[in-house]
Amino acid sequence: MLLQDRSQPLTVDLGGPRSYDVVFDDLEKLPQAMRTASVRPGKILVITDSNVAGHYRSRLDGILKADGWDPLILTLPAGETTKSPRHLQAIYDAALAWHIDRQTPVLAFGGGVIGDLSGFAASSLLRGVPFVQVPTSLIAQVDSAIGGKTGINHEEGKNLIGAFHQPELVFVDPKLLYTLPRREWHGGLAEVFKHALIRDEAFFAWLEASLGNVIARHPDVVPDLVYRAASVKTQIVSRDEKEHGERMLLNFGHTFGHALEKSLGYGVFTHGEAIIVGMRAALHMSRRFNRALDQKRAEAVLGQIPLPPIPASLGLPVVREAMNTDKKRNRSQLRFILLKRIGQAYVTSDVSEADVDAALAYALGRPV
């Protein structure tokens, strides 16, 4: 089943010179895409992690050098703890000791952690240098590498230090995903399902029909899946760069999911796994207000992602408290993203504490 024409790049249209393309091609075509994006050969600072470097470091190095680039590749430890002031400083030190100038690009070659960290470094080195995203995880290819959110974590919470800094180019090679650990593939599918649920019923139907191949990462479906999921993200951030409105829809399942991640301690569930649970809570709440929503159909798809057991010791009050911390941060009612039906999401604050408790209890499999 052909879902779409994948030969055209997607465009994040910000109505001016900050617009940029999301290009889908083999890694070997990266230099050509950079030229098209007016990023011209010279020094280039590549940031990657130890997992990605193990698979692709020498290949990328060769591709860049063959095209006249002078790459310096900085390999950081894999994992969320790398999104820290210490590793940000390590990038600053490497970049400045190497005497980069204002035209030297920073290229993020990794998943969301590498992309967020490198993007913030690019935004703040010499008050901003060009930035190129080459995402290597599913979650980064369809979500985090697109839209310009960059940042690092703080002990008070995730992503609390950062900037909006749009890349010059996002270059996606879906074939890089075949070396991804299975659990990360599954985690990335959470965001793919999210994009279909909030905005794209035809895509959801396609995912449903291809579900076996989707879960198994079959080459027949991967390129289509990545392109279509990325196109949802691209459309949304084109219309609402800084999350004043429509971009909030991308937080479907995230209010619950973040609270779960935080309550369990980061690393017990992957982000994607927590978002699956969060979307189940959001679906339950959505159904309460929208009887036309086919909750079972949505859950049948989400249910294909294997999840770790939720520890019996995790109580509802702990999760609720974690949600309230988020709430304070936004000086507002807690906002929920709900579905009217599959493919159509909306934002509401008109939800009672009992509704929240019922949704949480449902998703965690607890009595209210």
Added chain:
Amino acid sequence: MLLQDRSQPLTVDLGGPRSYDVVFDDLEKLPQAMRTASVRPGKILVITDSNVAGHYRSRLDGILKADGWDPLILTLPAGETTKSPRHLQAIYDAALAWHIDRQTPVLAFGGGVIGDLSGFAASSLLRGVPFVQVPTSLIAQVDSAIGGKTGINHEEGKNLIGAFHQPELVFVDPKLLYTLPRREWHGGLAEVFKHALIRDEAFFAWLEASLGNVIARHPDVVPDLVYRAASVKTQIVSRDEKEHGERMLLNFGHTFGHALEKSLGYGVFTHGEAIIVGMRAALHMSRRFNRALDQKRAEAVLGQIPLPPIPASLGLPVVREAMNTDKKRNRSQLRFILLKRIGQAYVTSDVSEADVDAALAYALGRPV
């Protein structure tokens, strides 16, 4: 001699919602100006230094509280070494432990160090919170607080980490300058003279005619001087926010001056003192190409600023080498800002090494 009507705020016009006013008034009027700028009472994180706090901390605290604000005042050590990752982290820690939200403003209450550091913190906390500048030094009131350049230093050089982050408001009370140490007043005058020399001959004539009062910081001239010097900066950054063209003129004397500061080791000369020497070099070079320039007239004004002796051990090659480091950073010819005549500056790269040596030798009082 009345130079201008000072009752109107200056405006940094960036052609959209990021435009902002530079308001001149007594510190007591700050809350009213914040309201006008749509910065509304709630928590406010004030960053200041130990010198400014000694004079004005309790006064500002009282003004804010009387208007319904809840200020947290963070007092950092005075001095250039505070523009560091360590103090940036201290601001992050204080802000996030206090649970600021996206509407909580950061207010810089100090000179250029506090303004640059706080502005970068404001740009990166929660991906950007509102920022208010209340500059307390002459150099900050007429120059560094206006235009959105923020950042910290790195061991490789000054201001290498940072962002463009425009404030919501710059609030200037020239009366705060009467407690400034004399040497800082004089250093600030270097930037005032610079603004007159590059763009405003009428202002230069006024400074000349008022020179005794200007050097002595007489209340008859201070408010006019601050307003007029700030208006030059405001006009330039309105037309060229990110220094692609006209804003470079503000670097008059800075190519030489930065090299001198760096060669001597930071802290021997103040920034302003180094800029005085740098402007003398730039005037010498300007005169070489522009015979209509009245170099003596310009130097008669600059000569009023007392300078520390330049150590005899400082050789021309060291200063030249420091200039070349700057050059590499910009991947370009070294650019010089020269004067065609007093009040009219231009950018050129068409300068020989012999011209540079001659200018340096002149300003340092050395044989070529």
